[in-house]
Amino acid sequence: MAFETRRSGGNEYLYLSERDAKTGRVVKRYWGRGPKADAAAKALEARRQQRAAERLAVERTRAELHAVDGMMAELETVAVALMEATLLAAGFHRANYSRWRKQRK
Amino acid sequence: MATEGIGEPPPPEVLTEIQGVIAKAKTGDTSVLPQLRAILDRHPGLSRHFGDLGKHAESAWIALAAGNNAYLRETLTREAKARRTELARPGATPVEALLVQRVVACGLQLDYLTAAEANALGAGDTYRQLQYHSKRIERAQRMYLSAMGALVTFQKLMPVPQVVAEIAMGDPVRADVGCESRAQPARVAPPRAAEYLFEEEPVATERDEPEPVLARVPC
Numbered sequence: 001m002a003f004e005t006r007r008s009g010g011n012e013y014l015y016l017s018e019r020d021a022k023t024g025r026v027v028k029r030y031w032g033r034g035p036k037a038d039a040a041a042k043a044l045e046a047r048r049q050q051r052a053a054e055r056l057a058v059e060r061t062r063a064e065l066h067a068v069d070g071m072m073a074e075l076e077t078v079a080v081a082l083m084e085a086t087l088l089a090a091g092f093h094r095a096n097y098s099r100w101r102k103q104r105k
Numbered sequence: 106m107a108t109e110g111i112g113e114p115p116p117p118e119v120l121t122e123i124q125g126v127i128a129k130a131k132t133g134d135t136s137v138l139p140q141l142r143a144i145l146d147r148h149p150g151l152s153r154h155f156g157d158l159g160k161h162a163e164s165a166w167i168a169l170a171a172g173n174n175a176y177l178r179e180t181l182t183r184e185a186k187a188r189r190t191e192l193a194r195p196g197a198t199p200v201e202a203l204l205v206q207r208v209v210a211c212g213l214q215l216d217y218l219t220a221a222e223a224n225a226l227g228a229g230d231t232y233r234q235l236q237y238h239s240k241r242i243e244r245a246q247r248m249y250l251s252a253m254g255a256l257v258t259f260q261k262l263m264p265v266p267q268v269v270a271e272i273a274m275g276d277p278v279r280a281d282v283g284c285e286s287r288a289q290p291a292r293v294a295p296p297r298a299a300e301y302l303f304e305e306e307p308v309a310t311e312r313d314e315p316e317p318v319l320a321r322v323p324c
Contacts, residue, residue, distance in 0.1 A: 019315075041116065054233040055233070057231075057234055058233060058237045059200060068214075072162055075158055075206075075207055076157050076251075078120065079204055079206075080204050081124050082123070082203060085141055088138060089138060089141050091138075092262060093135075094308055095133075
């Protein structure tokens with residue numbers, strides 16, 4: 001939710017843009033002016049910064065694990081492929097993700 | 106992350122080729138099986154190479170968990186080795202060793218993420234961070250169960266080669282299979298991973314059913 005401040009006649013008016021859930025259109029809502037509007041704007045800015053910091057922390061953790069995640073993904077792909085290849089080569093088959101069975105001759 | 110020392114990587118087209126053949130075989134086309142066997146024969150080092158990759162993943166999780174704590178690192182390394190020995194049958198084939206390696210790596214991943222979540226809770230992390238941790242744990246649990254399932258299936262269906270086992274069973278060094286042992290076993294060892302998973306006897310498959318007793322015909 002973004003916010004903007006308009007100047008008109010030397011006064012500041014706080015409007016917030018938000019999407020209307022019913023119509024799907026972006027509408028601007030008037031939130032007031034003066035010290036109350038300033039406090040609301042400050043609170044919104046603090047919340048925005050906090051969310052950015054949280055996102056950054058999650059991204060940092062994700063980046064830390066990125067390399068090992070790549071290895072795990074490769075290991076999984078390869079292990080499954082080689083296991084299936086070995087079982088198929090040994091004469092087993094698996095229909096529709098059911099149990100592996102010996103192929104009938 | 107370091108992946109040095111895991112030998113010459115197989116050409117990427119080999120895996121694509123195998124996956125293509127598997128996809129065909131899954132549709133019921135048995136004519137591709139000789140081609141599949143030929144590919145596996147042509148690249149015998151495939152599972153060993155990727156088994157080593159599994160070891161690197163294992164080391165990476167240990168490094169992440171232990172940080173600078175050398176004692177914890179040593180403990181986790183020993184624990185991983187013990188788990189490998191526990192799960193692998195003596196004289197396991199490289200494919201089985203790879204599956205065991207995958208289970209061990211997935212187990213370490215799950216342990217690490219669970220500890221990380223506990224730390225995050227203790228440190229008073231935000232809802233978004235905790236949500237991320239719990240999603241990761243859920244995924245890690247699925248991976249671990251899937252790895253275990255694959256190993257149990259493989260051990261149930263594929264007996265270890267009929268060559269030795271005596272050597273591997275008698276010698277504790279060779280018995281520690283994982284990726285390091287290349288011992289050629291002899292006895293059909295029971296599926297260890299199944300014992301690990303189930304307290305009681307695993308459900309018998311078609312292959313486990315006893316051979317029908319033939320009636321003696323008088324001469």
